Amino acid sequence: MKLTPLDPWIGEKINHDDLRAWQLDKLNETLELARGKSAFYKKHFEGLPETLSTLDDLRQFPFTTAEDIRENPLRFVCVPQGEIQRIVTLQTSGTTGEPKRIFFTADDQELTIDFFSVGMSTLTEPGERVLIFLPGETPGSVGDLLRIGLERKGRKPIPYGMVKDPFHALDVMESQQADCLVGSPTQILSLARRWNPTHKAPRTILLSTDYVPAAIVNVLENIWGCKVFNHYGTTEMGLGGGVECEAHRGYHLREADMLFEIVNPETGEPVPDGEYGEVIFTTLTRRGMPLIRYRMGDRSRLIVDECPCETKLRTMEKIRGRFSGFVSVGDETLKLPDFDEVLFPIQGLLNFSVTVSGSGGDEFLLVEAQMLTDEDSTREVEQAVESLSSKRKIVKCYHNPNEVGSLLKRVILDKRS
Ligand SMILES: [Zn+2]
Known part of the structure; x- marks a missing residue:
């Protein structure tokens, strides 16, 4: 079994054997930055310890919610406005009102590109052609960052954008002889259902955006005989939280940049490894708008058995839905x-x-x-x-x-x- 490329990448990045020690250092740096520069965190963490001596000490800190961001996203920002390279506005459906805004510096975006370039080498080989069905026209958009990441590792990205006409998308897939597709589950499904079996089938697929129904993965694998990979990464996470390896046992987590916790959604207390709960994450290397103990609302658990790829990283089971779902x-x-x-x-x-x-x-x-x-x-x-x-x-x-x-x-x- 091929090792996930995340392990050597993280090993090189932390230049350290002890990932937990790196996480603790970065966590303390993040807390210092957040309290020093963000009006929100200064008030939110009032009276709590300045420096943590273990990762578990973070448990006494309150959660941060989507509501907090909606109320006043600018109060989260830790750098001068001029250093903000990109602002992503997340529209929320329903009656909750204000959109969420997430701010990124150029360095924050570089972290995403770096993760994309490594994560995609799990499922693509150098020289392979990757058709990207994600918005990519704006510099710094998800499709644009993915394109840059793929080029860095010698892949051939083909930016397409969201699928409006599936027949056109299928024509491009065939004329470009795409080896790999990246897109949302229902978009890719709409192509698979209409695909002409005399045409070239993709070898691999990365399904991104929200959670992925197992039923769609099965349909795609049956029609194309391809390997389907899942990825976990919301905008709040800087678009990358983890990615599956060839064993498809869940996402190997991007632990040099993020700290994950699973808690009981009712009590907020951590649950033992292996038990289901709500996903909480803390960014460890973002500067523009660090998120600390952010409640994703997603339901999952950490997988305790070792993966056949022998990763040292923690593995999170595929997201099966949201607590609000x-x-x-x-x-x-x-x-x-x-x-x-x-x-x-x-x-x-x-x-x-x-x-x-x-x-x-x-x-x-x-x-x-x-x-x-x-x-x-x-x-x-x-x-x-x-x-x-x-x-x-x-x-x-x-x-x-x-x-x-x-x-x-x-x-x-x-x-x-
Ligand atoms: Zn693995």
């Missing part, structure tokens, strides 16, 4: 990821949305599915949803093959609890 319909509580797992295996299904309508004991589920052909799949969709919920449901199947993602959002459920 539940919806109540009458007396039933439904998990969003469960819809993905039962609906995506349906032949020809491209995307779907689920909404709760009605009230006062008369709630019902409205399931809208975007299908590849106009063949009537209503019954199959109904049956799949029946396996999850006994509530009344209305199923609508649309045939709209030229549009991806515009007709239907990913899973959007009214959050009623």
Whole structure:
């Protein structure tokens, strides 16, 4: 089994055998910077120790939340405005209002490029052609940073952008003879469902952006006979938290730059390794806007057994959903990821949305599915949803093959609890 390239990279970066000692040094530097320069952290950490002597000492510090960032993102910034190279605005759906803004310096972006270049060498070889279905026109955007990272390691990036017309994207895939695709699960699925089997199939795929339904991975592997890799990295994490190795046992974590914790979401207390909880992370090397004990809301656990690749890094199981990813319909509580797992295996299904309508004991589920052909799949969709919920449901199947993602959002459920 090939060793994950993350190990030698981190070894070189920390120039040290003891990763935990490096993390503690960097954590103390981050705390000093944050308290000295950020109005938010100065107040947030009032009365807490100046210097930590163990990583566990961090547990007495309060969490930082998305709400804190929304309220006043500028209060997090630790460098003069002129040093901010890029600001990413994250729109939030629903009624929560203000968008989140995340600030990066040029050095912060360099950390991301460095991680991308190493992470992508897990699944690509020098000279391979990588088609990037991510926004990349703006300098410093995710697709742009990935392009730079790939070039550094002798790969041939082909920036494309988000898929609007899947047939055009498939033409480019064939004319460019792409070896590897990078994109969101539903976009890549929309290509696989329409792919011409006489054309070249990709050898590897990296699915990025939010969590990845296992059902989509299975469909892609069956159609293309390719290897599908997952990556964990939100904008808040500086786009890279960890990446799978060939053993596909979870993400090997980017531990020189980030400290991860898993806590009980109710009590905030750490859970033992191997048990499920909420993912919390702390940035160790970011200067523009360090995030300390940031609550991701994602549910996962650390994997305790050794990976066949013999990495020394900690490994986090694939994200299976968010703690907010539940919806109540009458007396039933439904998990969003469960819809993905039962609906995506349906032949020809491209995307779907689920909404709760009605009230006062008369709630019902409205399931809208975007299908590849106009063949009537209503019954199959109904049956799949029946396996999850006994509530009344209305199923609508649309045939709209030229549009991806515009007709239907990913899973959007009214959050009623
Ligand atoms: Zn491994």
